[in-house]
Amino acid sequence: MTERAREEIRRLAGLYEHRQSALLPALFVAQQEAGYLSPEVLESVAETLELPLTEVTSVASFYGLFYLEPVGRHVVHVCTNLSCMLNGCQRVLSRMQEVMGVRPGETTPDGRFSLRTAECLGACEEAPAVLVDEDRWAAVTPEEVEPLLDRYR
Amino acid sequence: MTTEAAMPESVLLRWVRAEGMAEIEQYRRAGGYDAARRAATELTPDQVIEMVAASGLRGKGGAGFPAAQKWKFIPKAAPVKYVVVNGDEGEPGTFKDRTLIEGCPHLLVEGILIAAVTIGARKVYIYLRREFYRGRRLLEAAIAQAREAGYVGERIFGSDHAVEIVVHSGAGAYIAGEETALLESLEGRRAMPRQRPPFPAQAGLYQQPTLVQNVETLCHLPVIVGLGPDRYKELGPPALFSVSGAVARPGVYEAPLGVTLRSLIFEHAGGMRPGRRFKAAFPGGSSSVFLTEADLDVKMDPDSLRQAGTMLGSAAVIVMDDSADMVEVMARAVEFYRDESCGKCTPCREGTVWIAQIFERILHGRGRTEDLALLDSIAAGMTGTCFCPLGESVPPGLVASLRLFRDEYERRIAVGAVHVC
Numbered sequence: 001m002t003e004r005a006r007e008e009i010r011r012l013a014g015l016y017e018h019r020q021s022a023l024l025p026a027l028f029v030a031q032q033e034a035g036y037l038s039p040e041v042l043e044s045v046a047e048t049l050e051l052p053l054t055e056v057t058s059v060a061s062f063y064g065l066f067y068l069e070p071v072g073r074h075v076v077h078v079c080t081n082l083s084c085m086l087n088g089c090q091r092v093l094s095r096m097q098e099v100m101g102v103r104p105g106e107t108t109p110d111g112r113f114s115l116r117t118a119e120c121l122g123a124c125e126e127a128p129a130v131l132v133d134e135d136r137w138a139a140v141t142p143e144e145v146e147p148l149l150d151r152y153r
Numbered sequence: 154m155t156t157e158a159a160m161p162e163s164v165l166l167r168w169v170r171a172e173g174m175a176e177i178e179q180y181r182r183a184g185g186y187d188a189a190r191r192a193a194t195e196l197t198p199d200q201v202i203e204m205v206a207a208s209g210l211r212g213k214g215g216a217g218f219p220a221a222q223k224w225k226f227i228p229k230a231a232p233v234k235y236v237v238v239n240g241d242e243g244e245p246g247t248f249k250d251r252t253l254i255e256g257c258p259h260l261l262v263e264g265i266l267i268a269a270v271t272i273g274a275r276k277v278y279i280y281l282r283r284e285f286y287r288g289r290r291l292l293e294a295a296i297a298q299a300r301e302a303g304y305v306g307e308r309i310f311g312s313d314h315a316v317e318i319v320v321h322s323g324a325g326a327y328i329a330g331e332e333t334a335l336l337e338s339l340e341g342r343r344a345m346p347r348q349r350p351p352f353p354a355q356a357g358l359y360q361q362p363t364l365v366q367n368v369e370t371l372c373h374l375p376v377i378v379g380l381g382p383d384r385y386k387e388l389g390p391p392a393l394f395s396v397s398g399a400v401a402r403p404g405v406y407e408a409p410l411g412v413t414l415r416s417l418i419f420e421h422a423g424g425m426r427p428g429r430r431f432k433a434a435f436p437g438g439s440s441s442v443f444l445t446e447a448d449l450d451v452k453m454d455p456d457s458l459r460q461a462g463t464m465l466g467s468a469a470v471i472v473m474d475d476s477a478d479m480v481e482v483m484a485r486a487v488e489f490y491r492d493e494s495c496g497k498c499t500p501c502r503e504g505t506v507w508i509a510q511i512f513e514r515i516l517h518g519r520g521r522t523e524d525l526a527l528l529d530s531i532a533a534g535m536t537g538t539c540f541c542p543l544g545e546s547v548p549p550g551l552v553a554s555l556r557l558f559r560d561e562y563e564r565r566i567a568v569g570a571v572h573v574c
Contacts, residue, residue, distance in 0.1 A: 015319050017359050023341035024324050028283075055342075062343040062495075064325030065283050077284075081245045082439055082471050083397040085485055119327060119489055120245040121284050124397030124471075125404045134286035 001044035005033045009048045019049050027060055036067040064119075072107045072114040074152040076100075077131040080117045083124035087139075092128050093117065095142040099149060113149070164376050164391040165369075166407040169256030175291050177298040180259040186304060188378035189266040193312040196378075198229075201271040205374070207382035209390060213249075214239050214330070214367030215438070215466045215542075217455040226354035227272045227362045234274040235363040237339065237353075238265060238371060240281040240288075241323050241330040244438035245489060246469035249393040250368035252405045254281075254288040258295035262318070264371030266304060267378055269316045272364050277318045280335050283325055293320055327493035331541050332365040334495065345495045346541040369393055392468060394453065396422040399429060399474035411457065415449040418472055429474040433557075437466025439486045440546035442553045443473075462549075479558040480565050483551060484512035490547050501544025504535040508551065515562065518569030525555055525562055 008029050013022040026045050027037060034041045037060050046056040060066045067075075078084075078093045093104070100108050100115055107114040123129040126138030132152055140148065163170070173179040180186070192201050206221035227234060238261070242250040254261060265277050281289055296318050299305045307315045321339060323329050329338045333347035336358050357363025377385045385391075389409035394417055397403040401423030408421060414436060418424065425431055433443045436453060442463040444451060451457055455465045473482060491505035508531055511524050532548035539545045555562065 018340065020341035021321075021339060024338065025322065027324070028322070051341075059341065059343055062326065063323075066324055080485075081489060082435075082482065082485055083246055083403070085482075086398045086471070086473060086477060118284075119493065120243060120247070122242045122248045122251045122282065124246055124248050124395060124469075127397060127403065131284060136287065 001030055001041060001048070002033060005029050006044070006048045009045065013049060020051060020055075023049060023051065023056065023059055024063070027056075027066055031067060036070050070107065070111075072111050074112060074133055075114045075116060076149075077116050077118035077121070078104075079119070079121045079123070079127070079129045079131075081120035083120070084128040087127035089128035091142045092130065092140050092145060095145040096149075099146050113152070163407045164380075164385070164388050165253070165260075165372060165393060166256075166405070168260050169252060169405075171257075174257035174259065175295060177259060177295070177302060180257065184379065185259055185375070186263055186299075186302075188375040189263045189270075189304065190310045192267045192378055193270045193310040193314050198271045198273070201267065201378065204377055204382050208373075208377045208385050209382075210370065210373055210377060211455060212367055213369035213373075213393070213467065214332075215244060215440070217465060220366065220370055223354060223364060223366070224268075224272055226352065227364055228355070229273070231362045233359075233361045234272055235358045235361060236265060236269050236272065236274045236277040237336065237358055237363055237365045238277065238279040238281075239330065239332060239335055239365055239367045240279055240285070241335060242282055242285075242368070242467075243327040243330045244440060244467045244469055245486070246395060246397055246435060246438050246471040247467040248395045248397070249405045249468070251285055251288055252395075253368055253372050253393075254285065254292055258288070258292045259299070260372045260375060261292065261368055262295050262299050262305070264374040265318060266299075266309065266316055267374040268364060268366060268371060270309070270312070270314045272362075274364065275315050275317060277316060278339055278358070279318065279320045280329070280339055281320055281322055283322045289320060289322065296320070326495075327489075328495045328541075328543055331543065334541070335365065336363065343495065345497045392453075394421075395467070395469040396472065397470070398434070398472035399426060399477065400424065400472045401426055408453075411452040411454040413450050414444060414453055414470070417453060417470055418449075422470075422472070425472075425474050429476065431472070432475050432477055433473045433479065435469070435471040435550075437464050438469040439471065439489065439550070440464075440542070441466045442549045445557060462553075479554055479561050480512070480515060483554045484509070484516055486550065487512055487547060490543060494543060498538075498540035498544065500535045500538040501540065501547075504531055504539075504544065505547060507531050508547065515565050515569065520562075520566035520569050522563075522566055524566065525559070529555060 009026040012025045013019040046053040104117045121129045130137040130140045210220040211217045326344045328334045329344035334344040338344035353363045392410040406421040435443045451461045458465045491509045494501045496502045536548045
């Protein structure tokens with residue numbers, strides 16, 4: 001972890017009464033820089049926030065958006081909860097699998113994409129909803145999957 | 154019922170639908186921040202609490218607890234108090250909070266300010282779902298604008314009040330929407346619910362008195378203080394409903410609290426898609442018990458829905474048409490609770506896994522007739538034994554589906570048996 005990331009984490013810790021409150025934000029800072037939370041990165045976070053490594057690892061492993069394994073350059077989340085299911089998300093997910101050649105939870109061999117399913121993204125009026133990195137895509141059809149992915153290199 | 158009666162002038166959504174409401178100038182021109190200014194400079198905390206009490210405002214996150222009562226529980230004399238905004242909108246089918254934040258982030262900031270000056274909190278944390286990237290950017294920009302204008306920070310609106318607002322992001326855990334789990338998460342731990350009492354109003358964030366309030370609930374405050382509780386009630390009282398699933402026009406709709414489910418689906422959301430028939434709907438997210446055609450005239454308010462054996466919850470209406478397979482719907486719902494169970498208590502941690510396993514075999518043609526009785530008995534074992542509402546929300550819907558759509562389960566099992574032979 002770079003000194004810059006450590007500084008950012010120390011800044012975040014200042015926003016809270018107790019420094020452990022900055023743990024989730026700190027893990028995101030580390031994850032954004034390193035790509036994923038390797039044991040070494042978790043140790044750096046623990047050190048910077050002066051928290052036990054076991055606690056940091058325990059917390060990181062609880063939440064769905066912390067990646068403890070390497071992920072692709074772009075993470076694609078396909079919502080599969082009820083409203084999206086009732087609007088054909090399964091066909092979108094199947095098309096994603098076809099185009100990427102991977103199953104949910106896997107990363108393409110070229111490291112470009114990780115495919116994941118998501119629980120309700122709170123965008124049910126746009127079902128089926130897809131999140132690529134920080135961009136939300138509305139009412140995605142199977143036909144739109146390929147051109148959509150082409151936008152992300 | 155006439156359409157006009159169901160749709161009076163919009164009170165909340167007009168802020169969201171108007172152009173440019175992410176900009177403070179535009180918001181102020183429309184009268185924005187007047188209510189917060191009054192709360193900070195003219196009204197006493199007791200006056201504001203009385204207005205909120207008179208408005209009848211109840212929490213919009215799911216539990217429906219009267220807002221003013223929550224405020225009164227905060228000890229006045231406590232030296233440190235917090236407001237924590239529950240923006241972890243994760244109940245399946247719910248998207249009103251996201252809509253409010255993306256459409257008019259200043260409405261939330263103003264609501265926060267009213268709550269903070271009223272209970273005397275100097276520090277506010279907004280716990281926002283990580284996935285609301287766009288909302289977070291807009292909200293942070295709005296807070297920066299409000300700070301620039303002197304509405305956030307020291308001596309807001311020239312008063313003696315100081316309010317600092319920090320946006321905190323979640324990390325992908327549905328259970329963090331439960332208020333005590335949210336506080337655990339905000340303290341940097343696993344989002345696992347706490348034993349209550351003590352309630353957050355007595356010992357919340359860092360064991361200090363804390364007001365935890367949902368995004369929409371706070372967005373009602375500028376309207377209540379601005380129009381006065383009587384006019385607010387006359388206008389509905391207004392409520393937001395997220396309508397999604399198999400309807401022609403899914404979206405967030407504003408309607409008077411107590412609007413019928415029929416009106417929401419067939420008038421506001423444009424009815425079913427061409428050629429399709431209504432089959433069932435969850436009135437308050439997947440944690441509520443679904444309703445069927447016989448219940449379409451039920452009123453969408455907390456008390457009427459409780460009498461109907463379900464709940465308003467987060468007012469998220471998920472609609473199923475005649476093409477929906479109720480066994481698949483329930484299986485998907487159960488999978489969600491299985492994956493999102495925090496693991497703290499055994500009935501929820503194990504029960505959701507067992508139920509999901511049974512659904513899996515039914516869906517894969519390996520169901521057994523005795524599975525239906527087994528599902529009922531696991532549901533009974535989970536009822537009243539789970540530590541928090543997550544686990545408790547599984548049995549009622551499951552049991553209702555076994556009663557009302559038993560034929561669909563039986564057909565699945567019978568057909569599966571044929572394939573196996």
